[in-house]
Amino acid sequence: MKEQVIERLIRYAKIDTQSDFTSETTPSTQKQFDLLHVLKDELAAIGLTDITLDANGYLFATLEANTDKKVPTIGFLAHVDTTTDFTGTNVKPQRIDNYDGGAIQLNENLAMSPTDFPELKNYVGQTLITTDGTTLLGADDKAGIAEIMTAMEYLVNNPSIKHGKLRVAFTPDEEIGRGPHKFDVAAFGADYAYTMDGGPLGELQYESFNAAGVKVVTKGTSVHPGSAKNKMVNAITMAIAFQNEMPTDEVPEKTDGYEGFIHLMGFNGAIEHTELSYIVRDHDRQKFEAKKQLMLDAAAKIKAQYGEDALSITMEDQYYNMGEKIEPVKEIVDIARVAMEKLDITPITLPIRGGTDGSQLSYMGLPTPNIFAGGENMHGKFEYVSGETMEKATQVIIEIVQLFEQQGK
Structure with a gap:
């Protein structure tokens, strides 16, 4: 599973999908469709159905239930665009296997040192995907996309894992605050959803600014x-x-x-x-x-x-703070927490010092907490992500859908 999610991230990261806050169109940049079309074809190849990609750049798909129980429809979301803060053109991801804890040479003129970025010490022995020091990586949120894709593929290939109806959404323009503006909640048809758009291992967020x-x-x-x-x-x-x-x-x-x-x-x-x-x-x-x-x-x-x-x-x-809308259905946060604990992940439930698409979607009638995708130092040339963390995020998705099914009647 780790190799599949890493391969997807690297492939997606190479596609420039930077949004543009000065644009008045949706999506704000047509190049976001370059990745959306790839994802549409991949969803079909995996075996998902009811795949739609509208003119505004919202890609929806379904994995039908394989249980007779009555289970809520659960959605998983990630955004295709990358930030306007730093260039996302000509991204060249680099893979560091068995990271040794030292400085990582991104290019001949630039290194990423644990002295400046002490979080690196958490990843000794792991596989890291970094930039080449000239662009961002785009793990925000292409790691989330890779995790959702890999989880869906795993569920299709392992039908013994029971789950209710699942919906997937890949959306534009989150980085400029417009992600949900033309999101059709009724057409999506989920009872609850999760964005895979958080940072390090264990992040579980349901309060925003x-x-x-x-x-x-x-x-x-x-x-x-x-x-x-x-x-x-x-x-x-x-x-x-x-x-x-x-x-x-x-x-x-x-x-x-x-x-x-x-x-x-x-x-x-x-x-x-x-x-x-x-x-x-x-x-x-x-x-x-x-x-x-x-x-x-x-x-x-x-x-x-x-x-x-x-x-x-x-x-x-x-x-607005999505906590106001999630509090009445707090069980969806509890299920995500239990899913993490079953995988020996310690949940970190700090408030989001920002917003996700879930902030707006929760007020549009779709309660949507946020789960870690793994990125560190996002929005810049020192961005990186651990393959092991992405694998864990993929496993969390799989655990969540099983827990909802087990609670079904």
């Missing part, structure tokens, strides 16, 4: 600085004043766990016009709303000083 995007625009008046007294209004100065109203300790670099933040993502300024882009994150809905109100209050303060038209602020909620 509440999330919003905020854009602030300040407008000024440009006058020659030599004659600007009482005439110039500097939009940059206004923008700085707004940012200075933000709490200095509630930022990503100073928070972890359940602590939220207000993150200035972009600052593009000139005297006449300045734009600030923020993201707001908090697991607690009340604290989330309080952070947004703090920004509105700061905007009101700047307007009071410079005039109503001097500043505009727009906010858009992006997703």
Whole structure:
């Protein structure tokens, strides 16, 4: 099983599927179809049925039940796109067998050292798949795709393993927050689902951030600085004043766990016009709303000083903490936990400091916790994944479907 999942990851990683947040199409890049078409053919070759790939890049398939029991329909999801943070073009995965615990030479100019990345010590003796130091790897989330594919193939080839109806979905644009935007929950037809989109071994996540995007625009008046007294209004100065109203300790670099933040993502300024882009994150809905109100209050303060038209602020909620929707069906988390424990995996149930497709899908009526896929140092040139961890994730899928079947009546 390890060799199959590694082979799939390497093959998928070589296909460029980077999404594009500036695009208004779905999927945001047509090259995501390059992998989707490969996956569609592979699903058919494995023996899944009811395979559909729509114009928006959503690929669905079914593995029919092989039990007479009444069992919920369970879905497994992974996304095909890779992040916009780093190039995903011309990926050349490298395989390190029996990792010795030392520095890994990615290329002649770049090494990955356990001094800088101490998590490497967890993988001594294992098979690692790394980058060549010039691109990301794309284990986020091509490891998840490989694991789902390998699990489905195993179930098809081992019909003595009883399971209910299973649905598979491979989706676009997760990395730009649009993964579920055109996901047809009714057509998918699952009662519950799991995203295979987590990080290291044991991650099991059912709480995510509440999330919003905020854009602030300040407008000024440009006058020659030599004659600007009482005439110039500097939009940059206004923008700085707004940012200075933000709490200095509630930022990503100073928070972890359940602590939220207000993150200035972009600052593009000139005297006449300045734009600030923020993201707001908090697991607690009340604290989330309080952070947004703090920004509105700061905007009101700047307007009071410079005039109503001097500043505009727009906010858009992006997703909410999926824990609110999963809590009533917490048994789906418990089943995943038991599946891991049966495989001698210690579940790690930390909150997601981010979001997955499951964050939005849970609010669309499909409760969807997140399970580890194995990636480390994701979104960059030091990304890697362990073949043994991917094999374990594949086995977790197989255990989950058996546990649901065993609880059926």
